[in-house]
Amino acid sequence: MKYFVYLRGLQGNQGDKWLNGQVTVKSSSYYRIRIERVVGNSFQGDAAIDDLRIFENPCVLTPPDADPSNIVPTTTSTKPTITNPPGPYDCTFESGLCNGWENMANNRFNWTRVQASTVAAPEIDHTTNTVQGYFMQADLSKGQANDYARLKSPTLNNPQCMTFYYHLLGQGGTLNLYMAAGDNLGISLWKRKGTQGDLWRFGRMEIKKTNVNIVFEAIAGPNSIGDVSIDDVIFTSGACKESAAIGESCTFTDFAQCGFTQNATASSLQWKTYTGSDTQVRTTPIPFDHTTGTNRGSYAYIDLESQGENLNGRLYSPMYKSTKTQSYCLEFYYVLAGSNNTFNILTETTGSTPRALFTRNYDHDFIWNKGEITLPPLNNVRIVFEIITGYLRQGFVALDDSMVKEGECSLRANECTFDDNTYCSWTNAADNQFDWILRNGTTPSADTGPNGDHKIYFDNRPRCFSFWYNMYGVDVGRLIVNVRSLVSANLTSESLVWALAGPRARGKSFEGDIAVDEIGVQQTDSCKLQPFEADPVEVSQALVTCRFEDDFCQWKFDPTGQFNWTRHTGSTGSSGTGPTTGADNSPFYIYIEASYPRVEGDRAGLISPYISKPIGTMCFQFYYHIDIPYNFALKLDGYVGSGWEGDISLDEIFLTDGECPPTDWCDFETSFCGWINDTTCDFYWTRTQKATDSIGTEPTTDHTTGTDRGYYIYIETSSPQIRGQKARLISPMYT
Template sequence: MKQASAGIKELKTKEGGEKICDFELDSCGWTQDKTDDFDWTRKKGTTGSANTGPSFDHTLGTTAGYYYYTEVSSPITQGDKARLISPTYSPSSTGECLQFWYHMYGDRMGTINVYARQNGNLGNVLWTESLDQGNVWRFGQVTMQSNIGFEAVFESLRGNGIRGDMAIDDISMIMGACPSVGYCDFESDKCGWQNEASDDDFDWMRSAGGTPSSYTGPSTDHTTATDQGFYLFIESSVGVKGNKAWLVSAHLPPTSGSCFSFWYHMYGQGVGDLNVYMKDSKTNQYIPKLSRSGNKGNVWYQATIGLITADEYQIVIEGKHGGNFTADIAIDDTNIAQGSVCTVDITTPATVPTAMPTQPSGPNDCNFENGNICAWRQDGTDDFDWRVQQGRTGSDNTGPTADHTKGNKNGYYIYLEASGKTVNEKARLISDGLTATARFTCLRFWYHMYGRHIGTLNVYANSNLNKLGQVLWTRQGEQNYDWTFGQLLVNDTANTFYIVFEGVRGDDFMGDISLDDLQVSDGECPPRTFCDFQEDDICGYTQDKTDDFDWSRGSGRTLTIQTGPRVDHTYGTSEEFLGNKDL
């Protein structure tokens, strides 16, 4: 749900005009160039041509809101230009950031150019976009520097047909150079983030100091740690439980590996959910990337999310109403580090496992980068086989988008394809024969179980392949959108034994299970620098034999009412594990 909101500190121009304009009342001092071929037009609703131009403005998101556009129907011809010129801005040697929203929809679309005009001279193009960009408003920004007074100029260059109406709206000039795309501290505005126009129930709001409700929300922002700094939040004194507010980023380019980070605040009785999705602009699929639930205390926390996609995308931050007026959720200081690998989450290190320690390579170590399964083999007595794969699997809404080794679509992994199979059919992968030279053998691997119909992944170790024996490690149902680290300590005294991965098909096609970076080594597993207590071996931690009682590994509530957690911290669910002591 979208509400009109300026929220930008107003800066005066040299001639006294405005540095913010939504065109709702007038042109705000922007004028037509007298030396071009045709004019920009202030308009509301649709333009005069079908299948081109916006249907509503950006400010209000309705047919009552105004924007400026160029009508390219006859007598306008290909190559004709229309320029809209700002009031004169004062010199800025350090730079100011021109931010705006533009709309370029139509299969005969031309080009928008942006200039900083000095003494009547347009100079070089500072920003440009061409061709059909879809029937959506998009965010643009460009830094303008000048040692003398200057004007910002929007130039529309007509394409080769009438379906080429282009539009601009919500123009602002912000002090300082433009931030990187995805960065925002919310001190001046929302930096291209915007509230969803129609598909949610209420909005994120920009505020400083405390929220309107007591005993919830932050009292300071994260950026400045003062009550003068700004952040975004959802106000829970309005709405009902389950209502959602969506904050949507600008359109972002494909990435082979980037890190999205932000700070969040979830304090108060009855706090709901904070979810983050990556929206694929090509398929409109919402891919879950992170979820946090419940009261986290009156503290700002950081979260980091790895991003890999071959398509343009947007980030969607969802705040869900918890059903109580003391359930405000806030965010601050978003950033996208292009080409960077996320470091460990400051608040949840267990969700980002560290790389496996370097070990001598063995015949059962396999990252599948040679396009085969190394010394492993398919079980000839099961129902179907594991496949070597690059990029996405064959089904939507399940499976990884990249391998774990390289973290991109060029890397290889193996997976079981759930399409065309039936419930409980099995695919097994068998190691080369193992002869333990030490008491233990350590198996380490990465697994991916994302999809609403995920079945089961089991691991066995046995000398007799005709009788698999007891399951030594298992996961069932959807686990995570990202790759997850798994580890198993095998104690098998047989002369020769085998490790078996078994994937069991779930109840429908969105159930692809994947494996990557298998490693088998003699001896105990190396100690981990983190522990989320999801594994039975509790990461090598042991009970002290000289104390009075023991810690217990549990999930869900503890045995005593009105004390202890209801969910673990790693996944925020009652199905996962945590360490506790029951007094």
């Protein structure tokens, strides 16, 4: 049977501008969305749409006058509404604070039943998905640091599985759940801390004891801003269902209960279950699970410390026998610590070679990371979670909250901007009297339609930008990631956030290629920088550093100057002025010529590459040579940037007679600092980083930074050196 549900409608002139529209879609079965335009009584008018997106949470009807009850639809629905009667402990808060629910007497501030239309967020409740709906809310701004608001349920007489929806938005808030005996809370069994986004999220907790009360606790932090809200608290008698079936979630309380099995050969690594026991809490590197956010939850894990090399541990899902012909999404959370292990996810059918769908082989730190994989139609297929150990024999892998659900993964699959000149997966309906048309710029009709498409702008919350890269070749150049912000209509601000490889934008020859793949912005507030040597602060230091031996490195000429700096070796063209060599007796340096055709006031500027915002103090060092046979002045220019967040400070400026003295210390991070090898000796000191060529004899880090990114100097005493040979290093001349 085919039927249509009329969700929203607008009519009449809405003005010459792009307007946001949104509507909540509810369906217990498969559905398609149909966008319909009805022609008015003249030719003067166009309707255009752009940037179609589907979100995984309800939304406010926008604009409010698009209520379908105000407009007669061209198709109607007779589909009945189905509701389930509430249980004795359930509460949707639509009719009030349900029987037995109450604020606790010792609260510092209270939970309040509010209507969505009366508060800033959330904009709608979860039960009705409208601004008329009600929910419970704790306003964090009403509490001081560590103040709490506690909402207690009625007494539960038997074990229950409790589900609920929560909304945690703002700064400094925490939501805890307790299984309390009267006023004795015990320990937190479920926790979320910090903003969780402007949407209703699903939560679940199993109540194993009898004669207990559930307590929702909101805690304010220092200078907290925002709210904690809950809605639709529902109880089901018995334990929470653990299943790997489609649409169900496995929290790994017992992965065998979910239908997971593992390879049991003697050479295989064995997945174990973390259950929050006292011993595990003391020894595990990550004592909280993803489901509850506490040390009383559970997850599957393998500790890779001191395990053999190239061993594997596989966790097999149950077999998905036969499903509908559509895509599915595997959603899971994982921890992968250690830089030399490989975490794979494969699909496997009987008698065929496993197919790899997901691979991670670098250190993700001891945090829970979200993973998603779009799966093809499932028919006699099982999913394999696999870890393979590397030669370092250390690390940790964990898995939690695995779910296979219908539909493709991520918002990208549910978005269409029409910018690739296609309809994505949308189609014109077969029974149309006329069709929707793809177009850029204006429409053909004068004084109607938009002037261009709708642009999407993103908020300023932190996000994790992820991509895969391949840089291969003897002369491969450099890969840089900058964030460009729109400051005004014609001005952008750019900042360096990631960079890797050599000091050139392009390699010296054609022998090198750079490739990128799987670029995306993850829906998480932060992530670990990978790889560590792409640190933008350290890269900024490397990019600014220039000895001018080959070129100007990343420094650019200031286009507002009257002339440019010149790279040179030997004496300058003017007799009796200028240096004869570069600093540290290096061949090349840069200079400006004050002779003809230059005139007084001419300026030559040199601009550095973008410098990433430093965490602490930075030191800018340079060598200069000024040879001027007449009175002169020095000018220091400070330029205002694109924003107000920044100051430039100077202190202790002085001028002395004679040449600049050599520096009295050297960390060898950028050069030999004027120290030179004695050419009369048998071999030389070498500047390097990381390991030397001899195995088992070198330092693993330098002394300055304490990492393998720093530089030091060393001598190699292995072959071809022989006993008695010398390597001597000579300092600069000190006065």
